[in-house]
Amino acid sequence: DATVGSSSDCKPCPCPSGATCAIVPKTKDVVCTNCPAGTTGKRCELCDDGFFGDPLGTSGPVRACRACKCSDNIDPNAVGNCDRETGECLKCIYNTDGFFCDRCKEGFYGNALAANPADKCKPCSCSPYGTVDRQTTCMQVTGQCQCLPHVTNRDCGACEPGFYNLQSGKGCERCNCNPIGSTN
Amino acid sequence: TRPDANLVSPGTNLLFAQSGKIDHIPLDGTNMKKEEAKTVIHVPDQVVIAVAYDCVDKMVYWSDITQPSISRASMQGGQPAAIIIKDLGSPEGIAIDSLSRNLYWTDSILDRIEVSRLDGRHRRVLFDNDLINPRAIVADPANGRLYWADWNRDGPKIETSNMDGTDRIVLVKGDLELPNGLTFDHHSRQLCWADAGTRKVECIDPYTRLRRKIVDGVQYPFAIVSYGRNLYYTDWRRESVVAVDRVAEREVDQFLPQKRSRTYGITTSFPQCPEVNYCSSD
Structure with missing residues (x-):
């Protein structure tokens, strides 16, 4: 308040150099208004959307704001792609998941880090008849x-040779064909 | 910066979000009075995405995606109050029906569109199917219609329905990529959008379906609002507010905020509600 007339009327902004500040009228809170590029928050202690770090070292060593990893x-047109402090990825796409969108989400398999989206994560599509607990x-x-007894293939969609009745949902049964009267 | 940052001069203003604040730019006609631009809402720990204005109670509404919430504050200097804090994923678009006093919002994580009263009570899911990345949403209370855009990369579309969710129709499909911004002009009854993929601003008459390009070669539009003969859009790459004359079909002005970072939602605030012929104001 510059109108009181004492030497301590104006105080320096509690902001990183170059940043200006303002007082919010109702709360008398001081907020930095022109934080350095990539930073925001009351004291420029947060990273802008799409970036993560701890620019003032509020909870540990100083980590400059970096783009979400x-x-x-992630889709560059999305907002809130990662946690502004920890960098945890929040909007993984292509059926990926994990802190860095670095693995396939549940029900999918493959290589989340493949270059081509089509090669990344494919649905498990486990056969409901041949899979334990219909997982x-x-x-x-x-x-x-995870296949039931005597069930085979990646998707547990077939019986082992010499077995039949996948549809039972309890695994495949031995054919019990007479070796003398059977071909093949 | 002057400390009386919450007072708003009479007349129409643009309101736009940038990081943890909402700034206003007074309008003189359709000219931006850039030297009078200032911050009206400080929420430094939030990432404000959508902004909407209720001309009846003179309140500004906004969505935050960090601690997902929808809040509001009086433009005559009021404290922000959260009205929706539960069951939100990524609220990226909000619309206000100033007539029926309802709030609509999109959520691109929960993939749905919801409605509540302006105080957040009587919340209801309007749509929870066929939505991938819903973002912009606008209301046309005079005709009882709602419009929203979905920037799903595998099938972007602009849809419309009645305010109660009935009569849902796809209005625009094809030659769309990332329709981030949407605005309805009550005067000309044109629905206009800004597309960060095709890099065009276009308008359509929802009734005749006549579609018209306004400008192309734009950088990275995020949100758009119509006022008079102008359209104003925020742009992530230019980190500014760009004014486009939709009659002359060209850019006419730009406001570059002092703070350099992406600009998000944009809307207009009026001293009075625009006069519309309502048939159901009881």
């Missing part, structure tokens, strides 16, 4: 579903 598995999840990389 999400393995190219819809599979091994992260190979995509192998």
Whole structure:
């Protein structure tokens, strides 16, 4: 308040150099108004949307604001792609998941880091008849579903040779064909 | 910066979001009085995406995606108050029906459109299907229609329905990529949008379906608002507010805020509600 007339009327802004500040009339809060590029917050302690870090070192060592690191598995047109402090990715696409969008989300398998989106994460599509407890999840990389006894293939969609009745949902049964009367 | 940052001069203003604040630019006719631009809402720990204005109670509404919430504050100097804080993912578009006193919003994580009273009560899901990345939403209370855009990269579209969710129709599909911004001009009854993929600003008459390009070669539009013969859009790459004359079909002015960072939602605030022939104001 410059109207009181004492030498301490105007105080320096509690902001990084170059930033201006203002007083919010109702609360008398002082907020920085022109934070350095990439930063925001009351004291310029936060990163702008699309960036993460701890520019003032409020909760540890100083980490300058950097663009979200999400393995190219975020959409640049989205907002809020990562947590502004930790960098945790919040809007993974191409069926990816994880802190850095670096693995396939549940029910998908493949290589989340593949260059081509089509090669990234494919649906497990486990056969409901051949899979234990009709699970819809599979091994992260190979995509192998957990098969019932004598069931085979990645998706547990077929019986082992010499077995039949996948539809039973309890695994495949031995054919019990007479070796003398059977071909093949 | 002057400390009386909440007082608003009479007349129409542009309101736009940038990081943790909402700034206003007074308008003289359709000219931006750039030297009078100032911050009206300080919410430094938020990332404000959408901005809407209720001309009846003279309140500004906005959405924040960090602690997902929808808040409002009086333009005559009021404290921000959160009205929706639960069950939100990424609220990126809000619209106000000043007539029926309802608030509509899009959520691109929960993939739905919801409605509530202006105080957040009587909340209801309007749509939860066929939505991938819904963002901009606008209301046309005079005709009882709602419009929204979905920038789904596998099928971007602009849709419309009645305010109660009935009669949902796809209005624009094709030659669309990232329709981020949407605005309805009550005077000319034109629905206009800004597309960061095709890099065009276009308008359509929702009734005749006549579609018209206004400008092309824009940089990276995020939100757009119509006022008089102008359209004003925020741009992520230019980090500014750009004015386009939609009759002359060319850019006429730009406001570059002192703070350099992306600009988000934009709307207009009026001293009085625009006069419209309502048939149902009971």
